[in-house]
Every structure is written in structure tokens, then in C-alpha cells.
Amino acid sequence: MSVPIPAEDPRQIPNRAVVDRSAITDNVRALKTKLDEQTALMAVVKADGYSHGMLATARAALEGGATWLGVAHPAGALALSHAGLDVPILTWMYEPRTAEALLPELVAAGIDVSVGSMEMLRMVIDASRSVDRRARVHLKIDTGMGRNGVLPAQARPVVQATREDDHVQLVAAWTHLTDADTPADPATDQQVEVFDATVAALTEEFGPIPLQHLANSAALLSRPDLHRDLVRPGIAMYGYPPVATDLELRPAMTVTSRLALVKEVPAGHTVGYSRLHTTAATTRLGLVPMGYADGLHRAASTKVSVLVRTADGDHVVPQIGRISMDQIVLDLGPESTAKAGDEVILFGDVPQGPTADDWAEAAGTIPYEILTSINARVPREVRG
Ligand SMILES: Cc1ncc(COP(=O)(O)O)c(C=O)c1O
Structure with a gap:
């Protein structure tokens, strides 16, 4: 395993990125005022907390009332878990080699994993078997982003497979919005329509999926109807609301x-x-x-x-x-x-x-x- 070699002693460098923890805490508190009691807030701390430092950001966000953490990379999720941050953590971006190396540990640590294809589900099932622990899975539905996520027409067999295997528990259906930062863009409503229809059909056939989440910062601020069970703000938490808001958020x-x-x-x-x-x-x-x-x-x-x-x-x-x-x-x-x-x-x-x-x-x-x-x-x- 390779480890980074510090090239320069930070004490000898005049430049600083000063991160104000209290800004993150206050911003999360402010964002929470937009949510109903039953909607939880997942602090998105991927990319090293948008470069603010993942652990410091995560702790500050939890102080402000976040009760979930979200990161793209499994390595980030493990680091959060190892740091003792005892809240649900979701990770969504892995490929077979990472999965083989990290999924068993993730599942053993109780970290939630996103699944956007049958192949990903198989990897999660294999991992959960190897550690004999049930994996908590969020089904990612591709409603127009075209990135990771199962196409609506292909979601059925994936959900069926989760129902047929005790090693996985389907805890959520989720998607990501392409244009929520342009509230007038009809793309958001089109995506929501696809998401709702897909979830409704899956629910009818296989029973309820406990959680739904799709709102990023922009949708949190401009579309209360999309808050559902969980919102996933990133940029607003760091002080940069992507849409007009009456909240006073400050750069962290x-x-x-x-x-x-x-x-x-x-x-x-x-x-x-x-x-x-x-x-x-x-x-x-x-x-x-x-x-x-x-x-x-x-x-x-x-x-x-x-x-x-x-x-x-x-x-x-x-x-x-x-x-x-x-x-x-x-x-x-x-x-x-x-x-x-x-x-x-x-x-x-x-x-x-x-x-x-x-x-x-x-x-x-x-x-x-x-x-x-x-x-x-x-x-x-x-x-x-
Ligand atoms: C899946 C997912 N959810 C939520 C977010 C947070 O988005 P934003 O920073 O716009 O709030 C991101 C960031 O791009 C993301 O990739």
C-alpha cells in the first residue's frame, strides 16, 4: 500500500485554507429550519468535505443537526466510521476492485451502500455473505443523470433479488437531480415523475421501500415537496447556496x-x-x-x-x-x-x-x- 509522502512542511508555508467549523454548524442549523420534523439531513462530505476536511466538516455538520453522512468513495465512508462517527453513512461510488477490497469491511461496519446495477448488488451480496452481516442497500435510480444508477425499466429484477436474498435489506430508493439549481427548468419535474412512477411500481410489486431521497442543496432550498425522508445538501452547507434563499449562510x-x-x-x-x-x-x-x-x-x-x-x-x-x-x-x-x-x-x-x-x-x-x-x-x- 502506498502512502502520501509530505512534500513540504505546512508550518513553513504562508498560505492557509482556514475552515470555520462554526459556519458549517450554523449553516446546517439554518438548512434544518427549512425541513419538517420527519425529514433527516445527510451532510455530503465527499471530496474531503468539498476540500474543507472531511472529518472536521462531518463533526461540525452533526453538531448542527445532520443525522446522516454521505460520501462518494467507500474509503471516505470507512474513515468516517473509523473516526467513531456513529450515524448512518452512505457511500455510492465503487468499482469491482474497490468493492472486493472494501465492501466486506463496509458491510461489517454497518455502512449503507448504494446499488445501481445487478452487478453491484451481486458484489454487495458476496461481501455481506463473507462477513455474515446484512447489508443495507439504497437503490439508485437513473432518472436522467446518466451516471451510476439503474434505468427505471431495469430496476425490477434488482429489487426482486434484494427480496430473495436475506443478505441484503433494501432501505431506500434514491436519485440525483440534474438541474435543481435552475428551479424553472422542467427537467426536475420530469425526473421526479420518473422516480415516483418507478418507486410506485416497485412498491406495488415488492412492498414498501422505507426511505426516499433526491434533494441536493438546490432542491432543499427551492423544492420543499422534494424533501421526502432525507435531504443531501453539500454546497449550501459550505456557505454557497446554489439558488436564491432567505437563509443567511456563510462561507466556511x-x-x-x-x-x-x-x-x-x-x-x-x-x-x-x-x-x-x-x-x-x-x-x-x-x-x-x-x-x-x-x-x-x-x-x-x-x-x-x-x-x-x-x-x-x-x-x-x-x-x-x-x-x-x-x-x-x-x-x-x-x-x-x-x-x-x-x-x-x-x-x-x-x-x-x-x-x-x-x-x-x-x-x-x-x-x-x-x-x-x-x-x-x-x-x-x-x-x-
Ligand atoms: C449524489 C449526490 N448527492 C448530493 C450531492 C450534494 O449536492 P450539492 O452540493 O449541490 O448540495 C452531491 C454532490 O454533487 C451528490 O453527488
Whole structure:
């Protein structure tokens, strides 16, 4: 088994992704105010908690009232279970080799597994036999996402097989919505129609399926009729609601660095690869030791602003020139009093400061990708 070798000592790096645990707890509490008593909340903590740190995020979400945890990878589910987080955990993304290696342990640990094909069900049954424990299965129905999930017309034999084998217990039917972040899009209603018809037919033939779940953050916030037994928010919990909401959610991650150098340059000075920027007048440039190798999106070059915290206050200044691998350049302005060592906030929870939404707009992507791009090279600091 290979283990990651730490390349750089985080204590010697000026960059930080500061994760505010209390923001996650408060955001979950706020999301719960939208739910009826009988609807549970599964905190989606896949992708290392959208890069916020899976365990810290999971604990913070449970404090806020989440009672389920969801992760794509079985390895994540096992890590949550090993950490003693004693709530139902669902995992949904595995292939035969992972299944062979991990499914027995998952089933033995009582972790719920998603099944989206007969092959996956067979793998789960084999695993549950090997550990002599009944597996809890969620049937994933592909209602239009075209990813993992059984097609409605092929769900019947899978459910029949769960009914015929004591090693598995069908606990839920679920699906994932393609366009819930565009509430006016009829795709959501089309998917729900397919889901409901499939579940109704299965229920009629094989008896009730205890749980149904389909709502992500967007559906949680905009479609109370889709809450059902369980909702699965991710992005809203991290402070980025994908649809309009009256809830006050705050970003849980603030990415910071420090100015490495401040220097005055004359008009006509070029900045960065391809000389993307030329100064119009004498100005002061600030160099920030963070770049696309840390997860800043190069596509956002020259289109974002960041916040510099100087002795005379906070200033939002533009990033100029091409974003490099390890550095970006700011136009501090000719009068700036900023000094090397001053704090720079790339995005996060700072009044007037840039957010992951701003970076997403600049880079032509979504805040999910901005957050999850902040990689292991940026040391995490958990607060709150
Ligand atoms: C299956 C599943 N459920 C729920 C979520 C959470 O979605 P969101 O972050 O939009 O709330 C995701 C994330 O993409 C997912 O893959």
C-alpha cells in the first residue's frame, strides 16, 4: 500500500485554507429550519468535505443537526466510521476492485451502500455473505443523470433479488437531480415523475421501500415537496447556496496568503506570462506566493480581485497578469501602504472580500470547483 509522502512542511508555508467549523454548524442549523420534523439531513462530505476536511466538516455538520453522512468513495465512508462517527453513512461510488477490497469491511461496519446495477448488488451480496452481516442497500435510480444508477425499466429484477436474498435489506430508493439549481427548468419535474412512477411500481410489486431521497442543496432550498425522508445538501452547507434563499449562510473556507514582495513599477511595465497586463501608470505591485498549483484557477487571470489587509485597513485590489503556478500579482495602486508580510485574502468569509462565487464567475466555473481545487498544498487550519 502506498502512502502520501509530505512534500513540504505546512508550518513553513504562508498560505492557509482556514475552515470555520462554526459556519458549517450554523449553516446546517439554518438548512434544518427549512425541513419538517420527519425529514433527516445527510451532510455530503465527499471530496474531503468539498476540500474543507472531511472529518472536521462531518463533526461540525452533526453538531448542527445532520443525522446522516454521505460520501462518494467507500474509503471516505470507512474513515468516517473509523473516526467513531456513529450515524448512518452512505457511500455510492465503487468499482469491482474497490468493492472486493472494501465492501466486506463496509458491510461489517454497518455502512449503507448504494446499488445501481445487478452487478453491484451481486458484489454487495458476496461481501455481506463473507462477513455474515446484512447489508443495507439504497437503490439508485437513473432518472436522467446518466451516471451510476439503474434505468427505471431495469430496476425490477434488482429489487426482486434484494427480496430473495436475506443478505441484503433494501432501505431506500434514491436519485440525483440534474438541474435543481435552475428551479424553472422542467427537467426536475420530469425526473421526479420518473422516480415516483418507478418507486410506485416497485412498491406495488415488492412492498414498501422505507426511505426516499433526491434533494441536493438546490432542491432543499427551492423544492420543499422534494424533501421526502432525507435531504443531501453539500454546497449550501459550505456557505454557497446554489439558488436564491432567505437563509443567511456563510462561507466556511477562507483562503489566505501573505504578500511576498511589494515594489513600485513605472507605466508600461508588463506583468506575467504572455505579458497579459501592462501598467497604465506608475503603481505598486504585490506578489502573492500562491498560484494554480495551489488550486487557484488560471482561467480567472485578470478577472478577480482579492483583499489585502494593510496597517491602514482592508483594500480590495485587482489581480493582474496571468496566474502562475506558484504566484499571482496584484495591482495595489500607487498610494498603497501595503508591505511584504501583509495578509491577503483570496476568497472566503470577509466583509466586502471576494467569495468562491466571484472566482467561479471569473473562471467560468462553479463554486464547487473553486473550493475543491484548493488542494493539499494549502495547509488547512480548522477554527471555531
Ligand atoms: C449524489 C449526490 N448527492 C448530493 C450531492 C450534494 O449536492 P450539492 O452540493 O449541490 O448540495 C452531491 C454532490 O454533487 C451528490 O453527488
